[in-house]
Structure formats: structure tokens, C-alpha cells
Amino acid sequence: MGIKERRAREKEHLRQQILSAARELFVKEGYENVSMRKIANKIEYSPTTIYLHFKDKADLLDFVCQETLLNLLNTLEQLKSEINDPVETLRKSGRAYVEFGLKYPQDYKLTFVVRPQFQKGLGLVEGTIGEKVFNCLRETVSECIRQKIFRQVDVDTTSQVMWSAVHGVTLLLIDFPDFPWVEQDTLIDAVIRTTIEGLKA
Amino acid sequence: MGIKERRAREKEHLRQQILSAARELFVKEGYENVSMRKIANKIEYSPTTIYLHFKDKADLLDFVCQETLLNLLNTLEQLKSEINDPVETLRKSGRAYVEFGLKYPQDYKLTFVVRPQFQKGLGLVEGTIGEKVFNCLRETVSECIRQKIFRQVDVDTTSQVMWSAVHGVTLLLIDFPDFPWVEQDTLIDAVIRTTIEGLKA
DNA sequence: TATTTAACTTTACAGTGTTAATATTATATC
DNA sequence: GATATAATATTAACACTGTAAAGTTAAATA
DSSP states (O other), rough: OOHHHHHHHHHHHHHHHHHHHHHHHHHHHHHGGHHHHHHHHHHTTTTTGGGGTTTSSHHHHHHHHHHHHHHHHHHHHHHHHHHOHHHHHHHHHHHHHHHHHSSHHHHHHHHHHIIHHHHHOOOTTTTSSSHHHHHHHHHHHHHHHHHSOOOOOHHHHHHHHHHHHHHHHHHHHOOTTTSSSHHHHHHHHHHHHHHHHBBBO | HHHHHHHHHHHHHHHHHHHHHHHHHHHOOGGOOOOOHHHHHTTTTGGGGGGGSSHHHHHHHHHHHHHHHHHHHHHHHHHHHHOHHHHHHHHHHHHHHHHHHHHHHHHHEEEEEEIIHTTTOOOOOOOOOOOHHHHHHHHHHHHHTTSSBOOOOOHHHHHHHHHHHHHHHHHHHHHOTTSSOSSSHHHHHHHHHHHHHHHBB
């Protein structure tokens, strides 16, 4: 019965090959500029083979993004386990979030801007990794409120405010690289500090 | 010599026809899903005629976005002229900015997300309308600092923080309509209030 | 060995942005 | 009014795109 398993392994291997070729191309050339043929060429298979593993191009994007989110989730969860002070955790998480976006700008846009455009309805909802990322942030914020460091406003509102801030600065820095920004670190710090200050009791 | 003028008028008229057809389609179906042929069909011209008026599809997008920015600029400048208290102006401007984005979500994304992707390098820089929009915000922030209501941090940093916040919440609300947001007005208010509080002296 | 099943490829279709060459028109000149 | 000239619009074509359907090949089962 080892044959079936080997076959399954081979299938999974090809699937991973497709995914990593797709990610590489999406990131390098942008989702729109990558064709199924390009991906197929890269892995030396025919274009339609991809369709045996993924429903369509958007589906492929979806799985690429899930990997990205998993990556982000790991970064944030590790951070949380390392620090005790919730405010400090939040500050560091915010920085890590923005830095993640700037380190993999194409991945970030793919996940948080392009994907929702191509998969209307399927936001960050349900038991997805995206939800876990948000929940990670939410827990930290929750702790800040519990310890009465933050104003006693709704946990969700507070978390969503925080997310808005980091999402906003990340995208602006990615999308308008030629805008006369103040020093990048200064701006990121200011955004996070301002938001945290504004949330304090 | 009235003939040349009439000709110029006719030319301008067609140009406007193209622009408004493009805007309508871009907004309704999304930039990627609109072809030059579709635009041409709508105005009952051949596809290539468009190229006599615009360099390419991205150029067309560019002019559509400029109109959007002009629209936003008018909204914000009128607001500023109506109110005296700079903090109140800033609060209202923030709200107006987000509401503008939510009222014309496709236009907003086209201008602030899609366009930069398709015209790398040409951000919001130079003497464009986009710059004027930012300057409008900047002036209000500047007044808040001058009156010592805000902390004495760099005007640019402060303005950019404000922009990050409103940009972030706008895009999140547009892109993830199915996320379990708190009540929309509550969130927008919380974002703006938090940022302003965080900036205060 | 014959047949079924899985994996993959070839072919094809209807659509894309864009260019070059061509045709049509309206104006200016004789 | 006829002809040359300029402006404007169109047709045809190219090299792509995502993807469905049919065909091919190799391996597993009977």
C-alpha cells in the first residue's frame, strides 16, 4: 500500500512546486502580470496541469496568501510569548506588522488588497489564518484594557483602530514610495505611539 | 477662425466622453475587467480612437483618478473654510475623507491603490492635485500645532500619521466588508478621535 | 494480458492591449 | 467648384491572456 502514498506524496510535491513558483512570480512581477503559462513554464509543466491542483488563478492566489498570513502569524505569536508588558507587546507587534508589510510588500498587497478584490465575499472571516492574526492582536489589546492601561472602550473597537493605523501606514509606504515621507522609522513609530497614546486611559 | 475652436471643442467633448465612459466602467466592473474595446463600444467609437486621446489604458486611469482627487479636494477645502476650530476641522476632514472613500469605494481604490501599482514612480508627488489634498490636511494640522493644541512634533510627521489612520480604516472597510466590524460610524469615529487624542499635547 | 484510472498535454476559443497601415472625412487652397 | 492637405477614425494584425474539452500516455488493478 506504499504506492498510493508515494503517488500522493508526488502529487503534493507538484502542488508545492506550483505554489512556490506562483508566489515567486506574483511577488516579482505582480499578480496581474503573471500568466498561468509563465508559472507552468517555470515548473516545466503544461499550463493546464495547474488546473488539476487549483481551481483557477484566484484560487492559486488564495493559497499563496494563506502562506503569507501563516508567516505573519508566526512572527506575531512568537513576539507575544516573549514579552510580558502588554503595551510593549502591542508596540512591538505593531512594528512587526508594518515591517512585515514592508519586507514583503508584494505579498502584503496580494493578501490584504488584491485578494479581497478578486474573491469578493471571502474576506478575513471564518476560521481562517487571517482571523487568527487579528485575534492575536485582539488578545494583546484585551490585556491592555483588562489592566486598565487603556480606556474602557469595547475591545473590538480598540483592536480595529489599531489595525487601521498599522494597515494604513504600511500601505501608504508601499504604494507611494516617492512621496516626501519623513524618515520611515520615525513615521512608523509615530503612528504606533500616537495610536497607543490615544487609547490610554 | 472659429472653425479651429469648434474642432477643438469637439475634440475635447470626445475626450470627456471617453473619460466618463471609462470612469463608469472602471467603477462598476473594476479596472482589470474593463477592456479598451468595452469603453469604445460604450461611446460607439472604434477601440483605437481612444489612443488618439490617451497614451494607453494606464493614462486613462490616471485622468480618471485626477477627477476623483479634484472631487475630494473640493469637499475638504469647503469644509475647512466653514469651520474655525482647527481640531474640529481636522475631525470633520477625517470623517469626510473616510466617507468619501466609502461613498466611492472603487474610485478611492483606483486612485490610492490601483493607480500607484500601474504607474510606478508617479506617486502623489509633484504639483498634482493629490499633493494639494495632502497639503489641505497638512495646513489644518499645522494650525493645531501652532495653537499648541497638538504636541510640538514635526508637522509632516503629524500629518502623515493622520493620513495613515484615515487611509487605513477606509481601505479595511472597503476591502473586508464581511469582517465583523463594530458599527461603522463607531469605528471611524474611534479612529479619528484616538489619533487626535494621541496627538494632543 | 486486458481494462480501468490517474496524470498530463494538445488544441482551441474568445478575449486582451496596442501598433501600423489604411480609409474617411472636413478644411484650406487654387 | 475642383483639388490638395490635414485631421480623424477605422480595419487588420500581433502576441498575448485564462481556461474548457478532448486526446494521450503511463501506471495500477483485475
